Amino acid sequence: MFGRKSTERGFPKHEEIVLHKVMEQVEKVLRQMQTEGKDLTRVRIKRFQKTHHVSCRCQQCKSAEEKKDPRLRGLLEDGFKVYLDKTRE
Numbered sequence: 001m002f003g004r005k006s007t008e009r010g011f012p013k014h015e016e017i018v019l020h021k022v023m024e025q026v027e028k029v030l031r032q033m034q035t036e037g038k039d040l041t042r043v044r045i046k047r048f049q050k051t052h053h054v055s056c057r058c059q060q061c062k063s064a065e066e067k068k069d070p071r072l073r074g075l076l077e078d079g080f081k082v083y084l085d086k087t088r089e
């Protein structure tokens with residue numbers, strides 16, 4: 001009735017856009033907190049991606065191996081984390 005799911009193709013960057021928007025909001029909040037005088041010197045934001053296990057044989061991991069580019073491996077987690085750096089206490 002509604003034809004094929006053409007919307008699923010052509011938007012491979014959709015998740016990237018969502019992450020980027022979230023990141024912008026986080027930055028906005030942090031900047032606001034800073035202007036309010038909050039101490040953010042220990043706050044860290046780190047982009048992080050967790051790829052499939054090295055022994056994984058799925059399509060993505062296989063092609064990553066063929067191209068010798070580990071960044072093309074399948075992803076388990078893709079995002080960022082906000083944390084406090086307590087190494088200099």
Ligand SMILES: [Zn+2]
Nearest residue numbers: 052056061074
């Ligand atoms: Zn894999």
